[in-house]
Structures are given as structure tokens and as C-alpha cells.
Amino acid sequence: MSSLFYFRGFFARRAGGLLLALFLSVVTLLAGVALLGTSGWFITATALTPAGMAFNLFGPSSLVRGFSFVRILARYGERLTGHNATLALLSDLRVWTFSRMIPLAGSRLRRLRGGDVVSRVTGDVEALDTVFLYAIAPIATVLLAGGLVVATTWIVLPAAALILAGTATAAALVVPALVIAASRKPGGNLVAAASDMRTAILDSIEGQADLLAFSGIAAAKARFGSTTARMGRAKAGQVRISATGTAIVQALAGLCLLGQLWVGLGALEAATISGPVLAGILLGSLAVFEATGPIMRGAGRLGAASAAARRLKDLAGSEPDIRDRAAPVPLQETGAITFDRVTFGYDPKRPVLRDFSLRIMPGERVAIVGPSGAGKSTILNLLLRLDDVQAGAVRFGGCDIRDAAQADLHARIAWLSQETPVFLGTIRDNLRIGGARADETAMRHALEEARLGDFIASLPRGLDTWIGEAGMTLSAGQARRLCLARALLRPAPVLVLDEPTSGLDSDTEEAFLSDLAGVARGRTMILVTHARLKPGMVQRVIAPFAGETGAT
Numbered sequence: 001m002s003s004l005f006y007f008r009g010f011f012a013r014r015a016g017g018l019l020l021a022l023f024l025s026v027v028t029l030l031a032g033v034a035l036l037g038t039s040g041w042f043i044t045a046t047a048l049t050p051a052g053m054a055f056n057l058f059g060p061s062s063l064v065r066g067f068s069f070v071r072i073l074a075r076y077g078e079r080l081t082g083h084n085a086t087l088a089l090l091s092d093l094r095v096w097t098f099s100r101m102i103p104l105a106g107s108r109l110r111r112l113r114g115g116d117v118v119s120r121v122t123g124d125v126e127a128l129d130t131v132f133l134y135a136i137a138p139i140a141t142v143l144l145a146g147g148l149v150v151a152t153t154w155i156v157l158p159a160a161a162l163i164l165a166g167t168a169t170a171a172a173l174v175v176p177a178l179v180i181a182a183s184r185k186p187g188g189n190l191v192a193a194a195s196d197m198r199t200a201i202l203d204s205i206e207g208q209a210d211l212l213a214f215s216g217i218a219a220a221k222a223r224f225g226s227t228t229a230r231m232g233r234a235k236a237g238q239v240r241i242s243a244t245g246t247a248i249v250q251a252l253a254g255l256c257l258l259g260q261l262w263v264g265l266g267a268l269e270a271a272t273i274s275g276p277v278l279a280g281i282l283l284g285s286l287a288v289f290e291a292t293g294p295i296m297r298g299a300g301r302l303g304a305a306s307a308a309a310r311r312l313k314d315l316a317g318s319e320p321d322i323r324d325r326a327a328p329v330p331l332q333e334t335g336a337i338t339f340d341r342v343t344f345g346y347d348p349k350r351p352v353l354r355d356f357s358l359r360i361m362p363g364e365r366v367a368i369v370g371p372s373g374a375g376k377s378t379i380l381n382l383l384l385r386l387d388d389v390q391a392g393a394v395r396f397g398g399c400d401i402r403d404a405a406q407a408d409l410h411a412r413i414a415w416l417s418q419e420t421p422v423f424l425g426t427i428r429d430n431l432r433i434g435g436a437r438a439d440e441t442a443m444r445h446a447l448e449e450a451r452l453g454d455f456i457a458s459l460p461r462g463l464d465t466w467i468g469e470a471g472m473t474l475s476a477g478q479a480r481r482l483c484l485a486r487a488l489l490r491p492a493p494v495l496v497l498d499e500p501t502s503g504l505d506s507d508t509e510e511a512f513l514s515d516l517a518g519v520a521r522g523r524t525m526i527l528v529t530h531a532r533l534k535p536g537m538v539q540r541v542i543a544p545f546a547g548e549t550g551a552t
């Protein structure tokens, strides 16, 4: 539950709407109690009135109508305000999770599967945001409204009030607490299984062609089947526990009725109360128990919500590994890039770079080459400070990049990574990510440089052509070139290109690499490539994993 408590600030921010919903929920329950109590009293009084004796029908019947009207209105208002506040809470939580998640991209996020991350931002947030509506509000309602009913009953028949207080407290607090404790394990299993299921779906969609080609559909189906079966088992466990809780609450309601009838009949015999009042007490108490139904459903959810809160806190509640200093040093507009005796490994025990040094002067065009898996992309990751070095320093214009603000550093680097995605939207939307203020001419120029100009010109909607999820309407090479155009649009003094020509045919690749000097336009350019480089394409080829080969 402490994980749930961690998110109290979000509930506090929506306190107005949530408290109004709680107030209306109390009014609904009290109106229900008054409605049943008055009806019980009214029907019994009518039945007990001897024939021929006058009885005022209008007062009680208008009270019954009035209470039922109040109940309807209060229930409507409670649903409206409760769901409104919950939806606002949902949005707050999603935005918070998303914005906390992005800075983790360099480190912790990499360890999670895509489906798991989606699951946390969607399913876990949903499990958490319904906590108030389905668990806290019903419990608080029964305690508040039940307290008032107990106080009223105390005036008429204290023994009946004590019975109601005891049984209702057990139903609203003790049984839910037991249900929450018992459903913690199946709740956790349910959240984990739901996450695995999302991962299985995403993996199958992304790898659909490969699964078909390698006859892997049966294995994918089996994996999906086993996660859904796990989900089913966890859900069944949860339902069994809350059904047991509901049965106990029903038994408590029966016990309350029997107890009140016992003391009520004694009081009736002693003429301390009248028959109609006893009927009113019995039915009013029953109405209190009516509100314990949602508590049981909510208590089952609390286990899952607590597990979801733990996973969310784990993902987004911790500080990112890479953080700006309190007072970052401003970076020069441009400057030399230096790797000064850098040691780094994703697993510190197995360094990818050991005592690695490199210096690239402003405006220089260099290529970094080396065998696959040697650490070329790692050098670029460190330059962007997606990870921090374990020894040595990376400097920009003489300033250790750990002393600068990350945003300042990133503003100086236009980057095309190996996994750069095409985003859902138009070609123009994708280009704007590189150059938010780029005009049509600049966009077309960048597309020409990325050798995509003719293709875009052939599209009926040109720059406004919609490209589907992960660039589905583009070929792999076209998608890559669009990402390249996006990087070229970024007005940064350093251009970092990781395998920019992958996906291009050899003629286009050669033409592109020959154009690089013009494309760089005086910027520093770092190119990681496996392509054969001709003289003049870059000024220096660095082979850090085999010694420097010198200028070409």
C-alpha cells in the first residue's frame, strides 16, 4: 500500500472533484437509507392502522418520492463528478508517467520490453486511477453515512445501533482489509500477465513477417495462449476472493438484521418503540449494507492497483541515471569534441571502450570505422550523453559534457541513429521534428540532399503525404532517407550520422557519400559507416579498434 501512498499528490490535486463525488455518494446512500426506512415505517404503520381510522397518507408518500428523487439526482451527480475527476486524474498520471519515462531512455528503459512499457503507461495507470472511485469512495461512504445512521438509530434503540455499528464496520473495513491482503498475490500476477500479453501482441505484430517466414506462428500462439491462461487464472483467483468477501458481507447483513430483530422485538414487547419504527430501523440498516457491494469489487481491485503503483513507481518514480547539475555550464556554440581516456561498458565489468581517446576539430569531417559490435555506436551514444562514462571524460569545446545541460548539448548535435524511427504523421510532421521552424524550401532542400526529392515530388500530396505506423507506406531505404533529411534539417554545428546509407542501393550510397562535404556545409561531421569510402568523402578515417589509418 505504501506504493499507492506515493501517488497521493495526484489525488490531492483533484481533491475538489473527488470530495464532491464522495459527498454526493454519501447523500445517495443516506437518501437510500431514508427511502427504505420511511417506506418500512409507512407500510407497517398503514398495515397496523385499524380499519376506519384516519391515516395521513400524503406526508409519508411525498417523503418517499422526495427521497427517491434526491437519490436519483445525487447518484447522477456522483457518477458525473466522480468520473470527471477520475478521467482528469488518468490524464495527469499518464502525462506524468510519460514525461518521467523519457529521460530514462538511456538506461533503465532499455532494459524493458516495449509491451511492458506500454502496459505501464496504459494498464497500470488505469488500475491506479480507479482506486478512488471503486475502493476509497465506497469505503468512506459506508463509514460516513453508516455513522450517521448509527447515530440516528442510537436515539431510538441504542442496542440496534451497536449491532449495526459492529457489523457495518466489519463489512466496510475488516472484510475488505482481508480481501486486499488475500488478493495482493493474484492482483500482482494479473498485472504482470497483462504486461506479458501486451508484449506478446506487440512482438507478434512487429515480427509478423518473420514469424510467417520461419513458421513461428504456432509458437507465438502458444506464448499468447499461456499468457492469457495465466491472466485467466489470476483473474479467477481475484474473483474467488472477492466473491468470498461478498458472501461474508451478506452474512454480516443477515446477522445485523437478526440481531436488530432480536433486540427490537424485546423493545416492542416493552413498548419502548413502535412496530413501524422497528420496521424503519431494519430496512434502513439493510440499505447501509447495500453500499458494501461496491466495496468488495473495489477491494479486489486494490491488490492490482497496489501492484500497478509499485511498477509505475519503479519505472517513473526514480530519478534518471543521467541528470543535469544544479548549475550547468553554458556550452560554446561550437568547439572540438574530445574523448579523454574514456572507459565505458554497458556492464561496467565488461568495458566496450577502454582508455579511449579521440579529438575531432570543429568543421572536421571524420568517419569512424571498425568491425560490427566493436563500439562505434557506443562512442556516439556517449557523445550525446545517453550514458555516462565510467572513467575519463567527453568534452565539447573543452567543457566536460557532464557539466553542461543536456538540452544545451543536444541543441548542438544533429543525430541520425541506427534505429531512428519514422513517426506516425505526414512527411512534413516528420521533418519538423528535425527543424521546427524549417520552411517548405528548407524541407525540400533537405529531401534533395537525402536523395528523396524525386520520390516526394511524385506523391500527389507531396509533403503532406500521410505515412503510417513506423513508416509503413515507405520502403526501408526511403524511411531511412526521410530520417536523414530530418537530421540534416536540424541547425546544429555537429552532424552525427550512424550508418546513414543503410538501405540505399550501392550507386545511391556512393553518390550520397560523395555529396557529404556539401551536405555538412562547414559543420563538424562524424560518420559511422561500413561503406567503402573513396578519397575526399571525409577528411579522416578513424579506426579506434585497430589504430588510426590517417587522412584519405
Ligand SMILES: Nc1ncnc2c1ncn2[C@@H]1O[C@H](COP(=O)(O)OP(=O)(O)OP(=O)(O)O)[C@@H](O)[C@H]1O
Pocket: 110, 346, 347, 352, 370, 371, 372, 373, 374, 375, 376, 377, 378, 379, 418
Ligand atoms: N544497450 C546495450 N546494452 C548492453 N550492451 C550493449 C548495448 N548496446 C550495445 N551493446 C554492446 O556493446 C558492444 C558495442 O556495441 P555498438 O552498438 O557500439 O557496436 P557497433 O560497433 O556500433 O556495431 P555495429 O557496427 O554492428 O552497429 C556490443 O558488444 C554490443 O553487444
